[in-house]
Amino acid sequence: MQHQPTRFNCVGCGACCKGRFIPLTLLEARQWLERGHDVAILLEAFKQPHWPASEQEYQHSLLRSAQVSCGNTHVQVTAIFAANALAQCPNLQANDLCGIYKERPLVCRIYPMEINPFIELMPQNKDCPSDAWEHGEIIASDTGPESSLSSLIQVSRLSDRADARAKVAICNRLGINVAAWKADALVIQFPAREQLLQAINAEGATPEAGPQALGKWKLRVAQSPLSEALAHGELALDEAESVNYAFHALR
Ligand code: SF4
Numbered sequence: 001m002q003h004q005p006t007r008f009n010c011v012g013c014g015a016c017c018k019g020r021f022i023p024l025t026l027l028e029a030r031q032w033l034e035r036g037h038d039v040a041i042l043l044e045a046f047k048q049p050h051w052p053a054s055e056q057e058y059q060h061s062l063l064r065s066a067q068v069s070c071g072n073t074h075v076q077v078t079a080i081f082a083a084n085a086l087a088q089c090p091n092l093q094a095n096d097l098c099g100i101y102k103e104r105p106l107v108c109r110i111y112p113m114e115i116n117p118f119i120e121l122m123p124q125n126k127d128c129p130s131d132a133w134e135h136g137e138i139i140a141s142d143t144g145p146e147s148s149l150s151s152l153i154q155v156s157r158l159s160d161r162a163d164a165r166a167k168v169a170i171c172n173r174l175g176i177n178v179a180a181w182k183a184d185a186l187v188i189q190f191p192a193r194e195q196l197l198q199a200i201n202a203e204g205a206t207p208e209a210g211p212q213a214l215g216k217w218k219l220r221v222a223q224s225p226l227s228e229a230l231a232h233g234e235l236a237l238d239e240a241e242s243v244n245y246a247f248h249a250l251r
């Protein structure tokens, strides 16, 4: 069945610049920190057969993750470096326009399109007001995103893959070694700006090879059946009473 093409025209309301984390490539994270702003790290882990994704989705996630040691086995860890815009983006001006428009991150250029190929663009799930969808250029049709957006999405996906191991190695340099179970919860770390910048620069200057560069990891899970399944397996769970990260259950 053919769908109507999706038209979009940004009305500059600034809603997409508030109340969220903004995923960054490694280069963008360094630039963000150098501008004096904070970067959080969102951590998730997965492993077959415990994460029941389709083969295509599993392969997509595999490519943007790094294999690490966990208990007596291995898991895949994805470290998402993200600008902290939970209150609002520090670059959002009083007139709701972007203060670094020409240098804004890739995801800001791509929004409201989806980067994840397994998530369909649904205007009702986006922050853009209804009048943004009434006119404007066609941004997507049955053949996919229009070509300039498609190129940006491709760059974003390739950066995710290219940066995946280095981001996990940077976490290890910072002593960060707990990830949440994918689709179950998120572990969110808020490293000190200077320490994170130093770790990024050190990893860029002398990247460490070998599995020891990624460290030994533990998991945090929210849902008790999953907790039990994992606890009876070979995976290491983080059961520390006090934690130095935010833990956010997703269901
Ligand atoms: S960098 Fe600019 S476009 Fe991106 S969230 Fe911040 S203010 Fe918005």
Ligand code: SF4
Residues within 6 Å of the ligand: 009, 010, 011, 012, 013, 014, 015, 016, 017, 111, 112, 127, 128, 129, 132
């Ligand atoms: S929420 Fe949509 S319309 Fe508003 S600034 Fe962001 S992209 Fe533009």
